[in-house]
Amino acid sequence: MKVRVVGGGLAGTEAAWQVAQWGVPVELYEMRPERQSPAHHSGDLAELVCSNSFGAKASDRAAGLLHEELRRLGSIVIGKADEHDVPAGGALAVDRGVFSRDLTETLANHPLIELRREEIREIPRDGVVVLTTGPLTSESLAEDLQRFTGSQYMSFFDAASPIVVGDSIDFDVAFRASRYDKGDADYVNCPLNREQYLHFWQELCQAEQAELKEFDRDTAKFFEGCLPIEEMARRGEDTMRYGPLKPVGLRDPRHDEKFYAVAQLRQEDKAGQLWNLVGFQTNLRWGEQKRVFRLIPGLENAEFVRMGVMHRNTFINSPELLDRTLQFRERSTLLAAGQLTGTEGYTAAAAGGWLAGTNAARVALGLEAVWLPETTMMGALVEFITSASPKHFQPMPPNFGIIPPLQQKVRNKRERYGKYRDRSLETLMQWATRLKQPATV
Incomplete structure (x- = not known):
């Protein structure tokens, strides 16, 4: 045959x-x-x-x-x-x-x-x-x-978000929880105070984007339905706080502190070794992704196994x-x-x-x-x-x-x-x- x-x-x-x-x-x-x-x-x-x-x-x-x-x-x-x-x-x-x-x-x-x-x-x-x-x-x-x-x-x-190795997340800062404590504690949460958030927001707005290839430029029309995180940031200081970094309903079981913003990571594999930054699809250059996303508390030493892409x-x-x-x-x-x-x-x-x-x-x-x-x-x-x-x-x-x-x-x-x-x-x-x-x- x-x-x-x-x-x-x-x-x-x-x-x-x-x-x-x-x-x-x-x-x-x-x-x-x-x-x-x-x-x-x-x-x-x-x-x-x-x-x-x-x-x-x-x-x-x-x-x-x-x-x-x-x-x-x-x-x-x-x-x-x-x-x-x-x-x-x-x-x-x-x-x-x-x-x-x-x-x-x-x-x-x-x-x-x-x-x-x-x-x-x-x-x-x-x-x-x-x-x-x-x-x-x-x-x-x-x-x-x-x-x-x-x-x-x-x-x-x-339109993919970066993925990091779980062992590289600092759990002295990050914590496991689901919003409003519904179901199991399925998400890893990285909290930011106002100063940390504003620094992250400013650096994200200024970060260098990757140049789209000619045959990828038509995908720009998809961006409105799946905004890159950097584009969301440029739309206003608080836009991300009403989107993927919203802090409502999240509580660190170790204390009762309220958060200004929270970045969440979702389990990517069966064994729980890989974690995806929820809502962080991006068109930033790969080096810029590492630099800026490591400004998030708990991800300072994050080991990236896949970078965010939009193409x-x-x-x-x-x-x-x-x-x-x-x-x-x-x-x-x-x-x-x-x-x-x-x-x-x-x-x-x-x-x-x-x-x-x-x-x-x-x-x-x-x-x-x-x-x-x-x-x-x-x-x-x-x-x-x-x-x-x-x-x-x-x-x-x-x-x-x-x-x-x-x-x-x-x-x-x-x-x-x-x-x-x-x-x-x-x-x-x-x-x-x-x-x-x-x-x-």
């Missing part, structure tokens, strides 16, 4: 390669250069649009651990990134033109891969299909995907739709990977492509689909996007906040991350050996 992969970005390139490694014929569809997207400049596969960096090389960093996991699983994307790397300090960066051309030629010359330059306007209804069309999915395919999934499970505009982005509500094999629950022969599923970053796209491609091949061969251990970075990322709260689902990059905690708590962050790495790689190799995956040491 032939597999069809729709979309020739990093996820689709990786998926098609992994299908072929299992000896299964694959058709890889890419609409460029016949029809260009507003972000791309060439017709090459796996074109890197925003940056030439895959993130930190060191394997005790989240991105670096994901690199190493993919190396050990025979990733074509990371293999070519290693081959075409350029000096970038501690980051894995590539000569992006050479990198994309090499991948294009390598896949086009593979005897089991047929590269087809045409737009797929509807989800193929038969056979095994992998969707990897990314955040700029064409309008016709996005409409068909919306019909298949249900409109409530599709997003076309990514055009097509993604599905994966917790409602996908299993951890990246198969759609309503159709096991349809899989998805990459930014379409709610992962962020080049390496995460390749990781999703690896799993979706592997499982597409296994389904085509009549084998059972597999999933990765959640103690690996790849497994934890897929576990998050398929089990997070559907109501508040936001895309997620690789980070150590989604990894299950160690049995023994390690306070030193560098040492803790090293132990995560060691556990991950050991688990991964045991898993690959047991399932006879084509892994290399």
Whole structure:
């Protein structure tokens, strides 16, 4: 049985390669250069649009651990990134033109891969299909995907608040409570007095915004219904105090002090390791986000695992739709990977492509689909996007906040991350050996 992969970005390139490694014929569809997207400049596969960096090389960093996991699983994307790397300090960066051309030629010359330059306007209804069309999915395919999934499970505009690691919140200042003490104490609350609030407000009003790309400028019309926190601040000194920072109904159980304003954080994952700043969707530059949001009492040392964003982005509500094999629950022969599923970053796209491609091949061969251990970075990322709260689902990059905690708590962050790495790689190799995956040491 032939597999069809729709979309020739990093996820689709990786998926098609992994299908072929299992000896299964694959058709890889890419609409460029016949029809260009507003972000791309060439017709090459796996074109890197925003940056030439895959993130930190060191394997005790989240991105670096994901690199190493993919190396050990025979990733074509990371293999070519290693081959075409350029000096970038501690980051894995590539000569992006050479990198994309090499991948294009390598896949086009593979005897089991047929590269087809045409737009797929509807989800193929038969056979095994992998969707990897990314955040700029064409309008016709996005409409068909919306019909298949249900409109409530599709997003076309990514307005996301920053997410921080719970262990980095100062609970000598912050406290757990729900407004008016209704239900469980589900929110973390960071109180501000008048002086602290006014300082935060002034800095937020003056903070530097990120420049919107041309194809993102149309999303400005959405801002009125989902205002960036900095725009809310500019509308008046007290606007935020009647919005996401309103203090009414919140009481610190440790004392009876009244608050001038309160910033709330909501639990983002099952384990309670990640916390989302409620109502803080923003278009500030990432460095400015860290500087300004750390002015909030209790967040002075906050460790950010995802920054706030506002831009055009097509993604599905994966917790409602996908299993951890990246198969759609309503159709096991349809899989998805990459930014379409709610992962962020080049390496995460390749990781999703690896799993979706592997499982597409296994389904085509009549084998059972597999999933990765959640103690690996790849497994934890897929576990998050398929089990997070559907109501508040936001895309997620690789980070150590989604990894299950160690049995023994390690306070030193560098040492803790090293132990995560060691556990991950050991688990991964045991898993690959047991399932006879084509892994290399």
